[in-house]
Amino acid sequence: MAINNMSESLASYDVERIRQDFPVLDQQVRGKPLVYLDNAATSQKPKAVIDSIVQYYENDNANIHRGVHTLSERATLSYENARKKVQTFLGAESHKEIVFTRGATEAINLVANAFAEKLKAGDEVLITAMEHHSNIVPWQMLCKKTGAELKVAPINTKGELILEEFEALISKKTKFAAISHMSNALGTINPIKQLIDLLHQHDVPVLIDGAQAIPHITVDVQALDCEFYVFSGHKLYAPTGIGALYGKMEQLEQMSAYQGGGDMISVVTFDKTVYNKVPYKFEAGTPNIAGTIGLGAALDYVSDIGIAAIAAHENSLLEYAVEQSKRIDKLRIIGTAENKGAIMSFVLEGIHPHDIGTMMDHQGIAVRAGHHCAMPVMDFFEVPATARASFAMYNTHQEVDALMAGIENLIEMFG
Amino acid sequence: MLDDLRDLYQEVIFDHNKNPRNFRVMDNADRQIDGFNPLCGDRLTLFIKVEDNKIIDASFQGQGCAISTASASLMTDIIIGQTEQEAQELFTLFHQMATGEPVEIDELGKLAVLAGVCEYPARVKCATLPWHTLDALLKGSEEPVTTE
Numbered sequence: 001m002a003i004n005n006m007s008e009s010l011a012s013y014d015v016e017r018i019r020q021d022f023p024v025l026d027q028q029v030r031g032k033p034l035v036y037l038d039n040a041a042t043s044q045k046p047k048a049v050i051d052s053i054v055q056y057y058e059n060d061n062a063n064i065h066r067g068v069h070t071l072s073e074r075a076t077l078s079y080e081n082a083r084k085k086v087q088t089f090l091g092a093e094s095h096k097e098i099v100f101t102r103g104a105t106e107a108i109n110l111v112a113n114a115f116a117e118k119l120k121a122g123d124e125v126l127i128t129a130m131e132h133h134s135n136i137v138p139w140q141m142l143c144k145k146t147g148a149e150l151k152v153a154p155i156n157t158k159g160e161l162i163l164e165e166f167e168a169l170i171s172k173k174t175k176f177a178a179i180s181h182m183s184n185a186l187g188t189i190n191p192i193k194q195l196i197d198l199l200h201q202h203d204v205p206v207l208i209d210g211a212q213a214i215p216h217i218t219v220d221v222q223a224l225d226c227e228f229y230v231f232s233g234h235k236l237y238a239p240t241g242i243g244a245l246y247g248k249m250e251q252l253e254q255m256s257a258y259q260g261g262g263d264m265i266s267v268v269t270f271d272k273t274v275y276n277k278v279p280y281k282f283e284a285g286t287p288n289i290a291g292t293i294g295l296g297a298a299l300d301y302v303s304d305i306g307i308a309a310i311a312a313h314e315n316s317l318l319e320y321a322v323e324q325s326k327r328i329d330k331l332r333i334i335g336t337a338e339n340k341g342a343i344m345s346f347v348l349e350g351i352h353p354h355d356i357g358t359m360m361d362h363q364g365i366a367v368r369a370g371h372h373c374a375m376p377v378m379d380f381f382e383v384p385a386t387a388r389a390s391f392a393m394y395n396t397h398q399e400v401d402a403l404m405a406g407i408e409n410l411i412e413m414f415g
Numbered sequence: 416m417l418d419d420l421r422d423l424y425q426e427v428i429f430d431h432n433k434n435p436r437n438f439r440v441m442d443n444a445d446r447q448i449d450g451f452n453p454l455c456g457d458r459l460t461l462f463i464k465v466e467d468n469k470i471i472d473a474s475f476q477g478q479g480c481a482i483s484t485a486s487a488s489l490m491t492d493i494i495i496g497q498t499e500q501e502a503q504e505l506f507t508l509f510h511q512m513a514t515g516e517p518v519e520i521d522e523l524g525k526l527a528v529l530a531g532v533c534e535y536p537a538r539v540k541c542a543t544l545p546w547h548t549l550d551a552l553l554k555g556s557e558e559p560v561t562t563e
Contacts, residue, residue: 030419354480355480357537358535358537359424371455378456384478385455414481
């Protein structure tokens with residue numbers, strides 16, 4: 001039955017129609033049609049998102065939460081509507097549990113900053129060995145500030161979290177855990193519901209880094225029961241510079257403010273300041289209004305197509321890519337988890353990923369080459385870097401063919 | 416199909432990448448220093464032996480792309496026998512070539528095969544990493560060099 005559903009949704013999935021919504025895809029790079037396979041770094045933006053930003057600046061531009069004039073009311077309404085869209089998209093109980101940030105990185109820093117008051121020497125923060133630098137460094141900084149210790153749960157050679165070892169690292173000392181939903185370097189999808197339940201048995205609050213997962217996996221924060229969930233808009237077809245933090249109300253209410261300034265206050269005198277309510281307490285200064293509206297438009301666009309349909313399409317691309325890559329002897333995939341999203345990290349014997357990146361670009365193919373902001377993952381697999389093809393809703397099976405042909409060409413050139 | 420790429424990846428570069436010259440640890444080196452490109456993870460250690468102000472031996476070890484490996488290989492080859500000052504002058508010339516500044520290409524000898532790199536801003540640092548490392552070494556630094 002599941003298979004029938006999947007093939008039905010694939011059959012009705014019109015990728016050519018979707019591609020027409022993304023103006024940037026219709027171009028040549030170095031004389032070849034652009035094949036954009038760097039979606040895990042950032043996704044392209046549909047016309048609906050671009051139009052929403054133009055519409056805002058051409059018709060409604062004003063500051064929010066202050067003026068009583070019409071434009072300010074329109075801007076405020078659009079901004080707050082976007083908050084409700086994020087609430088619906090994540091399945092949060094209240095729109096007040098959504099804090100807008102510059103992205104996942106800022107959202108993690110906001111939480112780490114607040115927990116500095118709650119942690120002390122001897123406490124432990126638990127992360128995993130597959131985290132992006134953005135889910136390592138803020139916790140290192142927190143530990144340095146408080147004297148707490150950072151514990152890292154190891155992964156196996158497939159790039160999967162070793163559950164027993166993860167469990168063994170949880171103790172009375174564990175005061176916080178931060179886990180990626182999906183690894184950006186390996187594609188691994190973590191069993192986060194299981195991990196959250198495990199941590200809750202020890203009363204450990206959990207932050208889930210959803211930066212990679214958000215465009216591929218349906219998220220329901222109430223079902224997951226995590227304390228925090230963070231994501232960046234730009235990997236979800238929205239503009240850069242906008243993201244969100246979901247936090248359980250009971251958590252957000254007892255957290256200290258992140259930055260001071262306008263909008264996050266209700267009364268200011270030179271003696272003292274009364275902070276605004278959640279979520280505004282965490283949104284100091286004039287925010288990225290256009291970006292927030294663009295994020296709302298992106299959520300509408302993605303929801304219309306449906307995350308499940310998008311995921312089914314992307315998974316078929318990944319399966320096809322993995323299958324096709326088997327004919328290339330020199331290719332080794334890094335990250336072969338049983339449960340993984342549409343990311344294929346790979347190395348080619350004797351050819352450095354940086355050379356792969358340049359040579360692919362010459363064929364119009366955009367792939368990422370580097371350490372993917374996950375140097376500890378590279379160290380674990382004993383590679384300096386990898387090349388990475390990552391798929392999105394608008395990629396096609398023909399583009400996978402182009403990728404494979406491109407790899408074969410460069411192997412031939414290297415001799 | 417990839418003809419235009421030959422301007423960057425010339426045969427000489429493939430040759431030096433496959434068979435890098437002076438690719439060894441130098442046990443009796445007078446000076447050594449690490450170079451690191453945090454952007455791509457390339458690392459190398461550069462060794463030199465100096466006698467009477469003359470570089471009598473140079474070698475390197477490390478991990479890098481074809482451009483940086485070939486650049487380190489060519490560099491070590493060419494500086495052996497040069498005075499420290501000559502090597503320093505060559506660094507300046509090479510840097511100018513790699514960043515697209517006008518330069519007398521003849522003065523660079525076989526290093527000219529890397530001239531194409533100036534067309535690829537993301538790759539300039541691959542070619543210049545060994546040279547920045549040499550520059551720091553000649554200036555007597557012991558701190559690891561980074562390209563950022």
